[in-house]
Amino acid sequence: MTSAPTRPTPTRTLTGPGLVLLAVVVLLGVRAFSPSVGSTGLPDVVQDFLTLAISVVVESLPFVVLGIVLSIVVEVWVPVGVLERLLPERPMPRRAVISLIGMLFPVCECGNVPLARGLMLRGFTPAEAVTFLVAAPILNPLVIISTAQAFGWSGWILVVRIVGGFVLANLVGWIVAAHRRPADLLLPAFEARCRAAVGAPRSRNRWRESAAQFGGETATMMPALFVGAGLAAAIQVAVPRSTLVSIGANPVLSVAAMMLLAMTVSLCSNVDAFFALSFASTFLPGSITAFLLIGPIIDVKMIALLRTTFRARFLVLLAVVCVLFTAAVGLVMNVLV
Amino acid sequence: MSSSDKAPAYLGLGSVLAVSVCTLWLAAVGHLDLYINPRYDLFTVVLAIVAVPASVAGLVVVARGHGHSHGDDEDGHGRTHEPDHEHGDGGHPHESDHEHGDSVQARARMRAQARGHRAPARSRASARRATRTVLGAAAALVTVGITVAMLVLPPTTLSARTAQQRSVDSPTLSNASGTQDVALLGSAGVDTSQYGVKDWAALVRQTTDTSALVGKPVELTGFVVPGRGDAFTLTRFVISCCAVDAQPVGLGVVTGDGSGAGGSGSDVPDSGQWVRVTGKLAANPDPSAEARIVVRAAKVQDIEQPADPYEY
Numbered sequence: 001m002t003s004a005p006t007r008p009t010p011t012r013t014l015t016g017p018g019l020v021l022l023a024v025v026v027l028l029g030v031r032a033f034s035p036s037v038g039s040t041g042l043p044d045v046v047q048d049f050l051t052l053a054i055s056v057v058v059e060s061l062p063f064v065v066l067g068i069v070l071s072i073v074v075e076v077w078v079p080v081g082v083l084e085r086l087l088p089e090r091p092m093p094r095r096a097v098i099s100l101i102g103m104l105f106p107v108c109e110c111g112n113v114p115l116a117r118g119l120m121l122r123g124f125t126p127a128e129a130v131t132f133l134v135a136a137p138i139l140n141p142l143v144i145i146s147t148a149q150a151f152g153w154s155g156w157i158l159v160v161r162i163v164g165g166f167v168l169a170n171l172v173g174w175i176v177a178a179h180r181r182p183a184d185l186l187l188p189a190f191e192a193r194c195r196a197a198v199g200a201p202r203s204r205n206r207w208r209e210s211a212a213q214f215g216g217e218t219a220t221m222m223p224a225l226f227v228g229a230g231l232a233a234a235i236q237v238a239v240p241r242s243t244l245v246s247i248g249a250n251p252v253l254s255v256a257a258m259m260l261l262a263m264t265v266s267l268c269s270n271v272d273a274f275f276a277l278s279f280a281s282t283f284l285p286g287s288i289t290a291f292l293l294i295g296p297i298i299d300v301k302m303i304a305l306l307r308t309t310f311r312a313r314f315l316v317l318l319a320v321v322c323v324l325f326t327a328a329v330g331l332v333m334n335v336l337v
Numbered sequence: 338m339s340s341s342d343k344a345p346a347y348l349g350l351g352s353v354l355a356v357s358v359c360t361l362w363l364a365a366v367g368h369l370d371l372y373i374n375p376r377y378d379l380f381t382v383v384l385a386i387v388a389v390p391a392s393v394a395g396l397v398v399v400a401r402g403h404g405h406s407h408g409d410d411e412d413g414h415g416r417t418h419e420p421d422h423e424h425g426d427g428g429h430p431h432e433s434d435h436e437h438g439d440s441v442q443a444r445a446r447m448r449a450q451a452r453g454h455r456a457p458a459r460s461r462a463s464a465r466r467a468t469r470t471v472l473g474a475a476a477a478l479v480t481v482g483i484t485v486a487m488l489v490l491p492p493t494t495l496s497a498r499t500a501q502q503r504s505v506d507s508p509t510l511s512n513a514s515g516t517q518d519v520a521l522l523g524s525a526g527v528d529t530s531q532y533g534v535k536d537w538a539a540l541v542r543q544t545t546d547t548s549a550l551v552g553k554p555v556e557l558t559g560f561v562v563p564g565r566g567d568a569f570t571l572t573r574f575v576i577s578c579c580a581v582d583a584q585p586v587g588l589g590v591v592t593g594d595g596s597g598a599g600g601s602g603s604d605v606p607d608s609g610q611w612v613r614v615t616g617k618l619a620a621n622p623d624p625s626a627e628a629r630i631v632v633r634a635a636k637v638q639d640i641e642q643p644a645d646p647y648e649y
Contacts, residue, residue: 017393017399055373058372058487059372061381069387211391215350215398220349222348227479236499241503265581275584
């Protein structure tokens, strides 16, 4: 990637996309002439690493795309003031309502990061965006339905997941709002972009603006997604899962084990309930709930995605608050239920 | 705008395009199930169809240099900011000679100075910029590597190694899909001929009175995870979402005379080999084992990997 300055003549402008398209077609062409399934002769470790990483990417990409599309809608298409007018004025109720936005925009984790960025570019404060970020992957219809399918409406798991997600989101939002200078939690470049974007005149060509936005957001999110997927796969290949799941019956350790499992597996919150269900026979309900609370907020893939927007100090703050809260909820449930 | 400024956008859009096209391809030839649970196929395919034109449009707009610029932007800073200049870890190779990037740096530097770190701020900023470039390049490498692997390599199932590592024998998996009540099995009316490895494994785990199960005929397909002597575990992966959560389930299989550890082992297929096992359930000859029921195999037949290697 040399930085030779080019004059954008009409012929040169399309070489970039041309090359990208060509690369995709050529690589798929290689594939067309190789067997469609079967072993590749790679060592098992490498092969499993690739299979796991690709499966995370294939599973997450639709949600990332959905999140980016919704963030473009929020940023480019929804007229200025429409969202803002619907929200209460005072900060606490305002954040409480914002934590329910996920019920309208069903983005799970992965999708919530681009959408939270879109909200901040629209002028939402970091505290409000973070409240949305934590709440959306739990308080959204798809997640609630899949959790209900897995665990049923009776029992505490679903209720505690919903209420716990709401409380945790508003707790984190409140802490960020109380921060001396919340903007310091953002990466400087993103913060500068927010300041520039708020109040700037809207583009006249919205479609072109949308396409440019799609390019910009994928440029930021995709490498993060791939790095997150790679890390999740590497951990899966390197650390035997048996050590984690062998301590299911201990009320304290099992909470820690399920939280660690959630943070390393990096499942999408839309579907993690079914995975958790397979542990329901050996793990206590509090541990399952801890898994369902922490997984959507903090995991390997999410940390990679959040790093596109937030500084490390925010991630530490977020992780500490969420881990403590979740562990407390899980332990109380294990003791009481 | 130099071509290097567009590189992150090309990388992001290119990888979206590549993964989406490949997803559609896999769905078309019926192998998407090697990565995700079929219940998410529709959603995945629909958004892949959305992503293809969106990324092509993005490529064209970025190439033309329209980026985010507004012709009437007077200070040359505001929204002309290309969105690809965020300095995340998941970030991208960032060229220091870029005007906007520099002004952002300057701003950050000014803030740092205002807080009273005059001298170190400059060197720290450049060190941070170098780190960022390295991390961005690494992220780009990972992105390209995984994308190319996905496009070029044929999809495969997880190996027996992963099954072992995720402990086939641990009694963690419940009968998530609601297998028949065990008590009913005692009565002859229940049809167990369609039971797979997952169903039997769940039943064996739950049952306290194993006598109801002994003697049941089974015909099962799975792959081999070797055990002791002439015993092995007939294994399938169960997938609730995607391959990352694949949970192995298995049933012990005893071949030969069933004497367990003392056997010759000659009948046991290679690790990872797909087999069809015909036989009957029997009490486990190894009294120290956790599972009290095994399959006493009458016949173990090597087969090709089935088209749908995972259970759901």
